Amino acid sequence: xxxxxxxxxxxxxxxxxxxxxxxxxxxxxxxxxxxxxxxxxxxxxxxxxxxxxxxxxxxxxxxxxxxxxxxxxxxxxxxxxxxxxxxxxxxxxxxxxxxxxxxxxxxxxxxxxxxxxxxxxxxxxxxxxxxxxxxxxxxxxxxxxxxxxxxxxxxxxxxxxxxxxxxxxxxxxxxxxxxxxxxxxxxxxxxxxxxxxxxxxxxxxxxxxxxxxxxxxxxxxxxxx
Amino acid sequence: xxxxxxxxxxxxxxxxxxxxxxxxxxxxxxxxxxxxxxxxxxxxxxxxxxxxxxxxxxxxxxxxxxxxxxxxxxxxxxxxxxxxxxxxxxxxxxxxxxxxxxxxxxxxxxxxxxxxxxxxxxxxxxxxxxxxxxxxxxxxxxxxxxxxxxxxxxxxxxxxxxxxxxxxxxxxxxxxxxxxxxxxxxxxxxxxxxxxxxxxxxxxxxxxxxxxxxxxxxxxxxxxxxxxxxxxxxxxxxxxxxxxxxxxxxxxxxx
Ligand code: FES
Numbered sequence: 001x002x003x004x005x006x007x008x009x010x011x012x013x014x015x016x017x018x019x020x021x022x023x024x025x026x027x028x029x030x031x032x033x034x035x036x037x038x039x040x041x042x043x044x045x046x047x048x049x050x051x052x053x054x055x056x057x058x059x060x061x062x063x064x065x066x067x068x069x070x071x072x073x074x075x076x077x078x079x080x081x082x083x084x085x086x087x088x089x090x091x092x093x094x095x096x097x098x099x100x101x102x103x104x105x106x107x108x109x110x111x112x113x114x115x116x117x118x119x120x121x122x123x124x125x126x127x128x129x130x131x132x133x134x135x136x137x138x139x140x141x142x143x144x145x146x147x148x149x150x151x152x153x154x155x156x157x158x159x160x161x162x163x164x165x166x167x168x169x170x171x172x173x174x175x176x177x178x179x180x181x182x183x184x185x186x187x188x189x190x191x192x193x194x195x196x197x198x199x200x201x202x203x204x205x206x207x208x209x210x211x212x213x214x215x216x217x218x219x220x221x222x223x224x225x
Numbered sequence: 226x227x228x229x230x231x232x233x234x235x236x237x238x239x240x241x242x243x244x245x246x247x248x249x250x251x252x253x254x255x256x257x258x259x260x261x262x263x264x265x266x267x268x269x270x271x272x273x274x275x276x277x278x279x280x281x282x283x284x285x286x287x288x289x290x291x292x293x294x295x296x297x298x299x300x301x302x303x304x305x306x307x308x309x310x311x312x313x314x315x316x317x318x319x320x321x322x323x324x325x326x327x328x329x330x331x332x333x334x335x336x337x338x339x340x341x342x343x344x345x346x347x348x349x350x351x352x353x354x355x356x357x358x359x360x361x362x363x364x365x366x367x368x369x370x371x372x373x374x375x376x377x378x379x380x381x382x383x384x385x386x387x388x389x390x391x392x393x394x395x396x397x398x399x400x401x402x403x404x405x406x407x408x409x410x411x412x413x414x415x416x417x418x419x420x421x422x423x424x425x426x427x428x429x430x431x432x433x434x435x436x437x438x439x440x441x442x443x444x445x446x447x448x449x450x451x452x453x454x455x456x457x458x459x460x461x462x463x464x465x466x467x468x469x470x471x472x473x474x475x476x477x478x479x480x
Contacts, residue, residue, distance in 0.1 A: 011434055012404070012444045013471045081444050085402035088336050088443030094239070094250055095329045096401075097303030099310075102450035103401070110446060180447040186469025188462050 013184075015081060020181035022074040027178060027203070029067060030170075034210045040217065044147040045138045052143040075118055082111045106176035113173035120166035127153060154218035164212045171208030175201055232258040232324040236271065238283055239331045240343055248340075250329070260320035264307065265290060265297060267319055268330075284343040290315040292456065295391030298398070299344060300331040305395035305454040313393065313456040333394055335403035336441045350440045351392050351408060357436035358429035359412045361421050380418050387415035389457045396451035396459070402443030407451040409437050410467035411459045417470055427474035434471055 008014055036054070039047040054060060098108075106113075128149065136145035154160050178200035182188070187196070233256045241248025255271050262270070265287050272282035288296035297314040301307035307317045322328065330344065338346040376384075388411075396407035413430050416422030422429070445464060452461045 007435065008475045010438075011471070012406075012438050012442075013434055013468055014475065016444060017468065017472060081446075085404075085443040085446070088403035088441060089334055089401075090336055091334050093300060093303060093334055094237075094331055095300075095303035099304060099399070099450060099453035101310075102399075102453035103448040107446065107448040108401070176447075183447045183461070183465050184445075184468055186465050186467075186472060188465035188469075190462075193462075 015077060016184040019074065019077050019081065020184040022070050022077070023177050024181050025070055026074060027174065029070070030174075030207055034207065037211075037214055040147065040150065040214060044136070044145070047147050048136060048143055048145060049138055049141075051146050052138075052141070055144075071121065075114070078111065078114050104176065106172045107180075110173065110176060113169045116166060116169040117173060120169075123162075150214075151218050151221070154215045157219065160215045160219045163215045167208045167211045170211070171204040174207055175204035178203055230259055231256070232260065232319065232322070232326075234258055234267070234322065235325070235327040237327065237329045238344070240283070241340060243342055244339055248343075258319055260318065260322075262319045263290065263315055264299070264301070264317040264319065265315050284341070284345045286345050287315060292316040293391060295393035298333050298346065298348075298393060298395070300329075300333065300398055302329050305333070305399040306393075306456050310453070311456055311458045313391075316456075333398035335394075335397050335443075337403070337405070338394065338397070348392075348394050350442075351394060351405070353440060354405065354409055354433055354436045355412065358425070358432040359416070361416060361425065363421065363424050365421055374420055376419060384415050384418040387411045387418070387459065387463055390415075390455075390459050391457060393456060395454050395456060397442065399450045399454035400443065400445070401448065401450065402446055404445045404451075405437050405440075405442040406445040406464045406467070407455065407459055407461065409433050410461075410463035413467045413470060414463040417466065426470065427478040430467060430470045431474050431478065434467070 009018075036050060039050045128146070131149055131153070134145035134148045135142055136148070137143070154163070179197045182193075182196050233254065236253040236255055237250045238253060239248055240251045253271060255267070255274070258267050258270065265285070268283060268285060275282045286296045286298055288294045290297070292313045292315060295313075297306075299306065299314045301314065301317070306312060306314045307321070309317055309321055332340055332344045333346050333348075335346075337350040338348055340346050390408060390411035392408060394405075394408065397403050397405050400407075413433060416429065417426050447461070447464075449461050452459065
C-alpha cells in the first residue's frame, strides 16, 4: 500500500500535478500580497497598520509555515524535475531548432526564470522582512515603520531596477506556468483552454505591472515623505 | 550557373560505428540531387556513392517509405522529420531545400533510445510501453452488428485521431525533456475513448505510465514542441486526457 502510494507520488504525472497545485497556490499568494501592498498608495498609516495587524496575529506563524513549505516544495520539485529531464537526454543535439509552433521563450526558460525568482525571494526577505527595523506610532500604537523602509530602499534607482527586472522574470514564469498547471491537471476543453491561456497572459501582465508599480511609486514619491 | 534540377548539398551527418564508441559529425558533399527525390532517396544516392568509393554507407531506419510505418526518423536541421509540418522523413522531398544548402542530419537522442549505428536508434522502449497495457484483453467476440455499440461521432473522431500515431518517436526526439508523453497519451486515449477500452482503462494508464517512467523518459513541461513536430498532428489535449485518466485511476482504482 505504502509502496503503491510512493510509486504514484513519484510518477511523472503526479509530480507535474503537485508542481501545478503548489504553483497555483503560490499564484493565489501573489494576488493577496499585491492587494495588501497597494495600501502603500493610501499612505504610511494604512500600510503600517495593515502590516502590523498581519504580523501580530498569532496565526501568522502557521500562514508563514504553509507559505514557506509551498515555496520550498515548488522549488525543490522544480529542481528535481529539471535534473531528471536533463538526464533523459544525456547526449545533446548538434543543432536544435524550435518549430515556432510549440515552445515559447517562457516555456523554454522556466528553470532560469524560476531560479531568478528564488534569488529574488531570498534578497527580498533579507531587505524587508529581516531588514532595518524602524518604529513609528500610529494612533498611539507603536509599530514597525515598513513604509519608511520601502521609501528609503526604493530611493536608490538600482534597487528599483533590480526589483522590476525580477518582476519581469516572474511574469514570464507565470505566463507559461499558469496555463501549464491546468494542462497538467487534465483540465482541457476546446472552448475553455484558449480562455485559460488568455487569462494566464493577463494574469502574468497584471502581476508584473502591479508589482513594478510599487517601487516606481516609492521612487517618485520619495520627496514627499 | 546552378541547375535547379541538379542540386549540390553540403551534408553534415552524425556517424557512429556502434553503441559504445564515440561518434562525430562528418561532412559530405553530394552532387546530382533532384528536387523530386525524397529525403531518403537523397541518402540512398549518398550511400551509393560511399559504397562505390569503398566506404561504409550511412545506416538509417526506414521501411514503408509512404508515411505509415513510423520507421523513418532523423533530426533534420534540428527538427524531427525536418522542416515540413505533419510529414515524415520519407515523405519529405528535396524541393524543400535549395542548391548549396547545408543540412545537418542527426539521430533521435534520448537515454531511452540507445544508438545502434549512425542514424539508427533502438526504439524498442516504445514496444515495452505497449506491452505494459496498450491493448484490450476483454474478448470482443465476432464483429458486432452495425450500431449495436453506440459511439458518438465526436468520440469516434477523437479516438481515430489518437490512433493515427505511427509510433515514430518524433515527439521524444523533439521534446527538450525527451518525454514520451505524447506517444503514451495517444495510445491511452485511443482506447480510453471507446467502450471496449473502458474495462481496463485505469490499470492501462497506470501500467503504461509506470513503464514509461522506468524506461528513463523525461517529464513533460507542456511546451507542445511534440505536437508541432508530430508527423500525424497528434494533439497535446491527449496528454491532458492522460493526466486526467491517471489522476482518476490513482484516487479510485482498487489495486
Ligand atoms: S518509412 Fe515508413 S513512415 Fe517513413
